Amino acid sequence: MARRKPRTLRIALASALLVALSLGLVVLSTYLLGLDREIRERFAGARWALPAQVYAAPMELYTGLDIAPTELVHELNRLGYREDPRLSGPGSFLPSRTQVDIHLREFAFWDGLQPAQTLAVRFGGDSITSIVRVADGAPVDIFRLDPMLIGSIFPSHGEDRVLVRIDEVPPLLVKGLIAVEDRQFYGHFGISPRSILRAMVANLRAGRVVQGGSTITQQLVKNFFLSNRQTWARKINEAFMALLIERHYDKDQILEAYLNEVHLGQDGSRAVHGFGLGARFYFNKPLEELEPQEVALLVGLIKGTSYYNPRRNAERALARRDLVLGVFFEDGLIDEAAYQRALAAPLGVDGGRIGGAERYPAFVELVKRQLRGQYDDADLTDEGLRIFTTLNPRAQEVLERHIVESVAEIERLRKMKPQTLQAAGVITSADGGEVMALVGGRDVRYAGFNRALDSQRPIGSLVKPFVYLTALERPGEFNLHSILPDEPIELRLPHGALWAPRNYDKQFHGPQPLYRALAQSYNLPTVYTGLQVGAEQVLRTIRRAGYEGDAQALPSLFLGAIGMSPLQVAEIYGTLAAGGFQAPPSAIREVQTKDGEPLSRYPIAVRQTLPDGPVYLVGWGLQRVVAEGTGRGVYAALPGSAVVAGKTGTTDDYRDSWFAGFSADRVAVVWVGRDDNQPTGLSGSSGALPVWARVMRDLRVRNFDPIPPASVETLRVDRLTGQRADDGCAETIEVPFMVGWGPQEWAPCAYGGERSPLRWLRDIFER
Incomplete structure (x- = not known):
């Protein structure tokens, strides 16, 4: 009996082992079936969230x-x-x-x-x-x-890529990648036992996972499905998934997925995945145009995108690139002449990251906002939409350069602490409101607070053209030579406070023609005019020009107590530039699917909201601002033959410095101030104006010389009296008037004047 116990025990152990193995096989089978299902579902459908690609105007x-x-x-x-x-x-x-x-x-x-x-x-x-x-x-x-690829609208997890097909990839990249990363790629079944054994020995010696024997298939699994944690469990998972992928997909499909998935760097919050985007991110060119040394750098980055980052660690990146080039040469992928040329070439990495997601963050933010009404976030981050915009890279470059350089120069000349001032600017087309350039702050690559869109600052004297426009719509009461009083005004406000506005220079200048009051930006004549026409009517005029805010119709409105962003100012001044035709600012021209099928068109939406005659008169007045008024400093930068129109804006205690104006083809607005709203000591003339003038100079804008509408006639008048003038008067000026509402009487100095001894000669000639 004693001899039978061991046999019984062996049978029991064998049965238990068989049960355990069976259970293990069931568990393993279930586990593998789950992995298999996950792999097939991911690879059968859309494998990646494809960010929308945003293009500049060509x-x-x-x-x-x-x-x-x-x-x-x-x-x-x-x-x-x-x-x-x-x-x-x-x-x-x-x-x-x-x-x-x-x-x-x-x-x-x-x-x-x-x-x-x-x-x-x-x-x-x-x-x-x-x-x-x-x-x-x-x-x-x-x-x-x-067109330039200026950015992407990528998902919250930050991955961005430009998909490529394997037949679009340069042969050197495919062969070189295999030579460096996985020589047996076309011969193994997903894992390489020899490489795994080598890695296991190294890991056992170190007592932890320090090395992987990963094939390209395993690397794809790691990037596509798993975390980067170096653990035994993850490595086992990786091996099983690699085997399953190889069972379902051919080598070219696996390689194509790897080419689009591999991580090649970081661009702020955006992770750069795939060689398609890597080529643009590092070299600002399509993948198919890469040269051997550029291909080698990208392949070399796979070993460690941070360690070999060519923008931060140029020497390491160069050494790694040259090592990869050596592999290319030894494997016969490039000849010796090409090898020597490639070794001699610099890294060639684009230092400014042209085309990167961080290149024009303020403008891309405007694009996102204008798309939100039509597209869900998932559409913008998953479907690979192609968004064609109105951004003009040359105009953007000019605006960025002068905001950055000029504001630093102002700080230096005024002995301010560096980075005290902030600035923002917008350039639009004069005839359709297309946003051509937009800068949200001095750090033009910073994707944070966007002052061009979100900073609501009082616009000061920028409002005055709209006060006078409201008056000029009443030609029986006002014209450009109407004499306005420049004298003290005291007004009791509804809440009981006494409002007593003053001129900028705290002086009184006597009666002023309307155009000169505008040119010199006198406050008291403006307030007088505003009180005559009413705050409600002035606010209505501003709204017709495009303003949609919630400002109150109070007397302080006449001096600019109304908050706007630079983009909103560009919209209302754009209506003046376009002869009274209002167009909402637009940053988008067309949206297409990733295959080029049109989804949405964004035609210019223009409608006349202000009468062309009075708008023409205001435009003429704004030319006088630049020719002889507070904006005359513009011509220190612009050539003498240039003709532009514009207006300075300064707010209380010199907190905000503005300049807004236009040529025949461009509207530009610049704001300079402080984020903490403290005084800057800068008027519109000393702060924003020099930036604006340099921008318009470098854009080589067309002269503002609109054709007078049929409702306008130009008459020669005596500067002193505002009456009709001719060669008998020493001081004359050509002034536009609404037809039939210009002065009828001749000035005393005129040959045709009522008291002139030469009147009889005129009568003879007229008979």
């Missing part, structure tokens, strides 16, 4: 365009085109003193595909004289450069 080139060859070259460099004597492929150009040859990239615009082709752009001085197609010499009327 530069249009045509015969007669005022642009110098150097400016065109600058634009091509901004777009990542490379100078190449052979014009060997799209994205290359060859400049000379009078001609720039360009091998255009193919691009699918909202109105059709523009094919890749080589064009010769010829110049005479600083303008284009002709454009011809190099292939056959045929003239080209107009073409567009591919």
